[in-house]
Structure formats: structure tokens, C-alpha cells
Amino acid sequence: MPVRKDTEQLIYKDLPVSHLHHSISRSLLISAKKVELDTETPKNQKKMAQESSINTASRRTRILNNHLVQFPSKPTSCLQSNSCLSYSPPELTESFDFDINEMRKILDFHNLEDRDWLFGVIKQARVFNGKERGGRLFVSPDYNQTMEQQREMTMKRIEYLLERGAFDGWLTKKGVEAELKKLALLEVIQIFDHSLAVKIGVHFFLWGGAIQFMGTKRHHDKWLRDTETLAIKGCFSMTELGHGSNVRGIETVTTYDSKTGEFVINTPCESAQKYWIGGAANHATHTIVFSQLNINGVNEGVHALIAQIRDVNGNICPNICIADCGHKIGLNGVDNGRIWFDNVRVPRENLLNSVADVSPDGQYLSAIKDQDQRFAAFLAPLTSGRVTIATSAIYSAKIGLAIAIRYALSRRAFSITPNGPEVLLLDYPSHQRRLLPLLAKSYAMSFGGNYLKMMYVNRTPESAKTLHVVSSAFKAIFTWHNMRTLQECREACGGQGLKTENRVGHLKGEFDVQSTFEGDNNVLMQQVSKALLSEYVAAKKKNKPFKGLGLEHMNGPVPVIQSNLTSTTLRNSQFQMNAHCLRERDLLNRFAAEVSLYQSKGESKERAFILSYQLAEDLGRAFSDRAILQTFIDAEANASAGSLKMLEKGEPYLVAEFVGLLPLQNVLGLLRSMYALICLEEDAAFLRYGYLSTDNAAAVRNEVTKLCGELRPHSLALVSSLGIPDAFLSPIAFNWIDANSWSSVQK
Numbered sequence: 001m002p003v004r005k006d007t008e009q010l011i012y013k014d015l016p017v018s019h020l021h022h023s024i025s026r027s028l029l030i031s032a033k034k035v036e037l038d039t040e041t042p043k044n045q046k047k048m049a050q051e052s053s054i055n056t057a058s059r060r061t062r063i064l065n066n067h068l069v070q071f072p073s074k075p076t077s078c079l080q081s082n083s084c085l086s087y088s089p090p091e092l093t094e095s096f097d098f099d100i101n102e103m104r105k106i107l108d109f110h111n112l113e114d115r116d117w118l119f120g121v122i123k124q125a126r127v128f129n130g131k132e133r134g135g136r137l138f139v140s141p142d143y144n145q146t147m148e149q150q151r152e153m154t155m156k157r158i159e160y161l162l163e164r165g166a167f168d169g170w171l172t173k174k175g176v177e178a179e180l181k182k183l184a185l186l187e188v189i190q191i192f193d194h195s196l197a198v199k200i201g202v203h204f205f206l207w208g209g210a211i212q213f214m215g216t217k218r219h220h221d222k223w224l225r226d227t228e229t230l231a232i233k234g235c236f237s238m239t240e241l242g243h244g245s246n247v248r249g250i251e252t253v254t255t256y257d258s259k260t261g262e263f264v265i266n267t268p269c270e271s272a273q274k275y276w277i278g279g280a281a282n283h284a285t286h287t288i289v290f291s292q293l294n295i296n297g298v299n300e301g302v303h304a305l306i307a308q309i310r311d312v313n314g315n316i317c318p319n320i321c322i323a324d325c326g327h328k329i330g331l332n333g334v335d336n337g338r339i340w341f342d343n344v345r346v347p348r349e350n351l352l353n354s355v356a357d358v359s360p361d362g363q364y365l366s367a368i369k370d371q372d373q374r375f376a377a378f379l380a381p382l383t384s385g386r387v388t389i390a391t392s393a394i395y396s397a398k399i400g401l402a403i404a405i406r407y408a409l410s411r412r413a414f415s416i417t418p419n420g421p422e423v424l425l426l427d428y429p430s431h432q433r434r435l436l437p438l439l440a441k442s443y444a445m446s447f448g449g450n451y452l453k454m455m456y457v458n459r460t461p462e463s464a465k466t467l468h469v470v471s472s473a474f475k476a477i478f479t480w481h482n483m484r485t486l487q488e489c490r491e492a493c494g495g496q497g498l499k500t501e502n503r504v505g506h507l508k509g510e511f512d513v514q515s516t517f518e519g520d521n522n523v524l525m526q527q528v529s530k531a532l533l534s535e536y537v538a539a540k541k542k543n544k545p546f547k548g549l550g551l552e553h554m555n556g557p558v559p560v561i562q563s564n565l566t567s568t569t570l571r572n573s574q575f576q577m578n579a580h581c582l583r584e585r586d587l588l589n590r591f592a593a594e595v596s597l598y599q600s601k602g603e604s605k606e607r608a609f610i611l612s613y614q615l616a617e618d619l620g621r622a623f624s625d626r627a628i629l630q631t632f633i634d635a636e637a638n639a640s641a642g643s644l645k646m647l648e649k650g651e652p653y654l655v656a657e658f659v660g661l662l663p664l665q666n667v668l669g670l671l672r673s674m675y676a677l678i679c680l681e682e683d684a685a686f687l688r689y690g691y692l693s694t695d696n697a698a699a700v701r702n703e704v705t706k707l708c709g710e711l712r713p714h715s716l717a718l719v720s721s722l723g724i725p726d727a728f729l730s731p732i733a734f735n736w737i738d739a740n741s742w743s744s745v746q747k
């Protein structure tokens, strides 16, 4: 039976009445589905899916009326009469035509049990309700808390999770499994609260990651265990007031005193103060300091050292000044601070020396002679940051979409017939057009995120370049997508979207920072285009085929787009890939030509890049869209292969068709087409450079509208597959009338 069996049922127990309604509806759904499956042959179902959305609405109203008879009557209230609106759970009327548990597996991809365990741990902290340690810690955020209270709450939550073993092995266990588990648990934490995830991310991924990647055995032995147990609390001091994206320009200076065997760290001017350092304002005891390393009067470039900034009692160490960054538009559970170093002395061993070292007598030693390569090696810890930010952005978009779509499936506005029922928001084609392409994109980016994570955990020196480019591109594209999605979802929820308790609006403030931290999106996209260009130049120079970064498609013939695109062609994955490859290929050629033209006019290479920024931006997006589409096609193929394997193993009862469900590939195919076509529709480059004729562009637009109508019947199932337990959504996702009732005010 296609009902959701995950952590939901566990969490229902402690949900408010409005949520319980929802859980009851799920059991009713079973009988509702039985009736539907008995009376509707697959042929009929297909026909119904093709009905216009307004017809679908009236069909649903019919079903709704049938089932209202069976639905347990709502608590009566003196404020209610028969003519009043009543909440109807979307589960009563919406179809679950595919197996949502299987879909969730494809989306979440790894460590599902670990995820559910942590959802349960957080849920448990809610149940105790103040009676035990943990108390109301994980009750959804108290929005009236001051910044200081939010920070303390974040720290207590970390301690609570630590006690329950959530961080076991995060820094002391190695290998793919350990890394995937860590990534999965961080995603769960972020679904609950972004501040909590960022504070944990800074400690484990930035501070801990810097020690792991930039340090050597002496650092690992000394710091990793204490970091994992939070005996010490780390932060990561890279950004300065004067330099953020341009890390190479930082002004903090470190010199070496061979008489004492110590490094001396100094903030020479105000613009060199460390700025935005997560954890520095209140809790961090240690930091990684990035500074220019000046040895014997020679600047060896940016290096990183460990410095203690607070003692065990939380007092700020001598020669260190710390100030607060103050209240922010979001993320106030993270204590961002500023740090000044006044000739702070640290032992020579505190230099993170995987790339370069200084001997006791003060000689600079490095196997990497090239400063550029050395610098690149120093930025390695930021890769994990980009990976986690990219994937967490998609979970945030999923929360927004699950809430907005559930709301749109229970909220009605205006009737289109005299005395007729008001129309469900999601039955308005315009509402579908606002939300469903974003849902398809979120699915696509989930597959992209899974691909990125697998590349990250299986990284090798050979894959480092691709990892850098893909993580930069996906981090930028996913975080922009998240902000756009949240804004659309906020508006789609009308006034309710403004209520902080409904999460969507609040998430905007919490996640906004993602577009600029750990690599500003615009700067990252420039790096992507530069990397593509250098690949292009190298291949042309050597007269060799393209190899790497997915540019192999450039070796084949130029794809041709038919002059008259039919619906069948538009939904064909080969056509979709061809269109994406054509754009990327052409933009790369144009970008290379423009840079070269500027250079021929006497501009430097750097300035030629800067002047060609428009093509660089278009190219970065084209690369990302194409790479994401490829991961979608692969995920679809894996879903088919999974079904085939089951059949081969003689387990037809596990294959969707055999239990009256749609194979996942059918729904994935619709989503993939929506993703591919919306990318074509949204990028003016397709018309600007003539990859699509105006007629073909109109055909794309029509197809997007058709796809909206076809995805509409699956919308509840699609958001129920997103791996976000109901308890992590918000009141408007459920019985928003009860949640706002007079009796709820009195409680």
C-alpha cells in the first residue's frame, strides 16, 4: 500500500491535534485508495490524469464529499456551523500512485536509518517536555528569544546531541561510510534548524576539517578526539573586514621567532581584523588563523595555524580581543565574532604543515614550490563546506515546497461557478506553474547533490579538479534555487507565509547567507567558467579531444535541434541533453572567442575575463544545468535497473506495476522533462543565440504547461517523498483551521 511508513508514525504521537487529523487521514487513505483502485482501471486513471485541472478539481470534490461522510467529525465548536469552511486533509482526495517510500530512498539516497534515528532523537527531546535534560530544547524555535538566548539554545542542543552519540566518529572514523553518515546526520540537523547545523559545521567541517586536511599526524593526535567530544570548541578565522572572497589579500601577518620556536600572529590594521568568525563571539576556545606567513622577510603566502583564544573557563586569552558581529537578518543562533591578534605567540608545531613547514631554525620548507598550487591546497577544507551547503540548500527548498504544496492542496480561493465550491489553490494552472517547476528542479538538484556527495567521499587527487568545479557550480546554483523557491513558497502561502511559525519566511532569513559564505556564488561561478575555459584552451592547444568536466560531448558532432519540436521530442531525454549540450558548447566557444578578442586588443588575460563576464555567467549556468540533467537521467536509469533486478530475482511483488502502482520511472520521466524544459524556458540564451526558434520556444512553454497538469495529480505524493517528516513542517501544512482556532488560543 503506497502510504508513508517512515518516521512519520513515530512522530504523530506527540503532534498537536491538527497533525493527528492528518495521521488519521492516512489510514482513511488506505480505504479511499482501495475504492479508487477498484473502480478505476489503469486506462481510466491515465485518462483522468489527462483531464484538465479544473475537471480534476471537480472530480476531487466528488471524492471528497464521499469521504467526508466517513471522516471522524471535527470537534464541534460554537464558532462553527455547517456553512463554514472545514479543513480537509489532502490525503483524502489526492492520489498516491507510486511508492513514496521507494521515491524517498532514491532522493535521500544513503543512510536512511541513521537519518530516521536522528529525527527520532530530536523528536524524543520534544516528548520529554521539560521533564528531562533536553527538555523543550527541540520544540520548534521560540521566536521571541533574544540573540543571546538563541546562541545558548544552539549550544545546549549541540550538547544534547553529543550526549546521544550523534557525533560519534565524525572526526575519528575514516572511510566512505563514516563520511556519508556524517553528511546524512548534518542534513537532518539542518532540516530542524540551520543555526544549529552551521555551528556544528564550523566546528566539525571547518575547524575539524582544517586539522584533518591541512594538518599532519601531530595535529590529528592532539586535536581530533577533543574536537569530536567538544572538549575544545573550534572556529575558522579566514575572512577579514577588508578581505572576504579575495582570501589571498588578507592582511594578518605571522612571523617566526627562532629563539623561542614560536610563531607570532599579528593584526596590523583595522581591515585585518578577523570578521564573521562563527563561534568566536561566545563559545570557541580555539581557532584556525589564516595569515600571510613572513619568513626571513619573504612573504610565503597564506598559511594556517592553530591559536587558543579562550581558556577552559571561557575567558579570552591574553593579547586577543574579541567583539561581536551583532544581530543578523538570520542565523542568530550562531555567535559570529571579530578577532584581533596582538602579537599572539603560538608553538611552531601549531602550523598546519601538510603542505609547508618551518624548521626549528626558521627555514621555510615546502614540496610545492608553486605559490598558486600551495594556496589551492590550503583551501581544501572549503570543499566539504560547499558540498554540505549545496545539499542542505535543497533540503531547505524541499521544506518550503512541502509546506506550500500541502497548503495549496487544502486551501481554496474563489469559485468559478455560481454557488460552486471554491477552487483549490493547486488546481489553478498559475499556482501549478509557480510551484511544480521548482519541485522538479528540487528533485533534479537532489540527484545532483547525491552525485556531488559520492564524488566527495570517493575523492582522489585525480578527481580534485572536477570536485572543485562541480562543488562550486552546484553550491551556487542550489543556494540560488533555494532562495528563489522559498520566496515563491512564501508568496504561495499568502499571509500565512509571513508567520514565522510556518517556517517558509523564516527559512529565507536563515538560508540567505548561503549565497555568499564559503565562496560567494558569483565568484564561484566565475571560477567555474575559468576552469572550463582552461580545459578548452588546453584541448585546442594540444589538438586533443576534451576529457573531463563532462565536456566530452564537445568531441562529437554539433547537436541539431529540429525545426518543429513535437511533444514527444520535447520529452525525449536525448533531445533534452542535446539542447543542453548545444548551449554549453556554443557558450564555451563564444566565451573563448571573446576573451581571445579582448586579449588581441591588448587586454591582459585577467581583464579579458572580467570584461567577458556575461558569457562567463551564462556558461557557468549552462554547465551546471547540463551536469544536473545528466545526474537526473542516471537516477532514472538506476530506478529502472532496480525494478529489472527485482524481476530477475523473481520478486515481482516488489515491482510497482505488480501492486497496481506506477513505476517510479514514469513519474521521474515527467519531472525530468519538466526540469529540462524549464531550464530551456528560463534561459534567454536559447533565443538570444538561436538554439531555439521562436516557434520552438513557444512549444517548450506549452509543454511546461502540459507537464504542470500531469504532475498536479502526483503533487502530494511527490512532496511526501521528500524525506521531511511531518513534524518538521509547520501548522499550515496540516489542519490550519484547528491550528488557528479559538480553542487553540485558549490552550
Ligand SMILES: Cc1cc2nc3c(=O)[nH]c(=O)nc-3n(C[C@H](O)[C@H](O)[C@H](O)COP(=O)(O)OP(=O)(O)OC[C@H]3O[C@@H](n4cnc5c(N)ncnc54)[C@H](O)[C@@H]3O)c2cc1C
Residues within 6 Å of the ligand: 202, 236, 237, 238, 239, 242, 243, 244, 245, 246, 275, 276, 277, 278, 328, 331, 336, 513, 516, 517, 518, 519, 520, 521, 522, 523
Ligand atoms: C553568517 C556568516 C558566517 C560566516 N562564517 C565565517 C567563518 O566562520 N569563518 C570565515 O572565515 N568567514 C566566515 N564568513 C565570511 C564569508 O565567508 C564571507 O562573507 C564571504 O567569503 C564573502 O566575503 P565578503 O563578505 O568580504 O564579500 P566580498 O568578497 O567583499 O564580496 C562582496 C560582493 O562583491 C562581489 N565580488 C567580489 N569579488 C568579485 C569579483 N572578482 N568579481 C565580481 N564581483 C566580485 C561578490 O559577488 C559580492 O557580491 C561568514 C559570513 C557570514 C555572513
